[in-house]
Amino acid sequence: MQEEHTPLAATCPRCREQVEPHRFCESCGHDMWLRRGGAARAPGGPCPGCGTPGDNGHGGVDRSGEAYCETCGLRRSDGTEHVEADLGAIAGVSDRGLSHARNEDAMALGLLAAPGAAPVLAAVVCDGVSSVDSPELASRAGADAALERLLHPAAPTMRDAVAAAATAVEALEEVSVRNPPSCTLVAAIVRPDDGITVGWVGDSRAYWLAAPDAVEPARLLTVDHSWAVEMVAAGAMDAATALADPRAHAITRWLGAGGEPRPDVVTLHPACPGLLLICSDGLWNYLPGAVDLAEVALPELARGGPAAVARALTAIALDAGGRDNITVVAVPIGLPEQRRDT
Known part of the structure; x- marks a missing residue:
């Protein structure tokens, strides 16, 4: 895990x-x-196969950026199998899961705190497309570029941030001419006076989670860019038939070569406290319902804050099989004076 904790101090x-x-x-x-x-x-650690140190000059790098031990040839860990980031007001977990050889998800979290002002919070989750080469490179590039743009001093729009992520991913085409890296993206920014803005491309999701009797009910905020969803929306199939089709979860928008990086964007002005959750399909494939997610997340939030939420939901996905990479980011929202979504 790599984090920067920048104090408001007189020394850089x-x-x-x-x-x-x-x-x-x-x-x-x-x-x-x-x-x-x-x-x-x-930074790479010792080779898990032969123990060769990672900092003594041994370790080749192929054209995709993968590091391999020059002693035994085993691929080195890149430090992303399990990553936790806790900035207090926002926290996340990204985990390789139990079936994949590497973590093809990535997350980027940011907290911008000007002196005397309420903080601006932002988070990005990207999920690499497993059928392409080096999908983890797309996820990392997209997440970092979108977060940097979201928290830029010029206060750009969500569409600007997604466009920056798309450009960063497209720049990776030289990694593989035949099958260049690509990924999905979901991003959120929380500004004190502007509510919550969520943008997404693909099937990574954002949820609003609240208590059962809340005036702002728990619900899914995003609509998957997937084959099944589009077939149902077009009236070509009912939901049960579409979801039973082998093409059901094929994404129809993505960042990268051949994709349509056009995001959908929604803004929410919560009328009560709650929790914003963004995640990859490694979580929601096991627990897709907003009410079910809230039943797990809200007690964890009360006990241990957003970091506890991210850990608990990751553990549920792992216990259920962990067939995919899992990334979960939790952002508590406690602004009851904000007006209802318009």
């Missing part, structure tokens, strides 16, 4: 120079107001 944590109380360090440009966490690639 990157270059150690004394700085004025501004957002950016005048010496190196480091963002003094931003804290980040996520599933960026970590």
